[in-house]
Amino acid sequence: QVQLQESGPGLVKPSETLSLTCVVSDYSISNDYSWGWIRQPPGKGLEWIGSVYHSGSTYYNPSLKSRVTISVDRSKYQFSLKLTSVTAADTAVYYCARVRGYYGSGPPDYFDFWGQGTLVTVSS
């Protein structure tokens, strides 16, 4: 059973960079899946942020693309999210997930295993 665990600061100041890491357990991060991030503002719905294949190829939400970087570190069995120039609108629970692509490194099809989520608040 794949397990994912997010970690990172729970409070980030406006204009700074949000950085989160997701550690993957009981599954090789180099197998034929991608790894992604989804967020959920308090009381609202889900928003896809982006995903990364183990080769490093990425898909990003166009609405966030200019501020987002998702990378994978196969040696540490983890992948990471960086979101720059944050504002209060970026306050959300951030989930990491395993992603099945349409074909290997292709566009995301579905998210089959999720982390428990971590709340990140943007405030001074």
Added chain:
Amino acid sequence: QSVLTQPPSVSAAPGQKVTISCSGSSANIENNYLSWYQQLPGTAPKLLIYDNNKRPSGIPDRFSGSKSGTSATLGITGLQTGDEADYYCGTWDSSLSAVVFGGGTKLTVL
């Protein structure tokens, strides 16, 4: 405003059947696979249905998915109080080049 449209809420009695709709367009639902997620209060979403109508291991056959044209439906039979949750549909949008989700539907089991 979500790209995929779901009813904000549905309700039904225990033991009954309920359906949740998800409406989109040719850029998303009609030409791509659809998935459904269940989010119990205070927990992470859980995959219920993938590739329109397939159930992951461990998901009971009370849950079913179907798709026709630009719309999809999640069906739940034999409702239980433990099914009370938010349900989301999601798919790839080929025009936006992004994963899009519905706004979510809150299921109440009366």
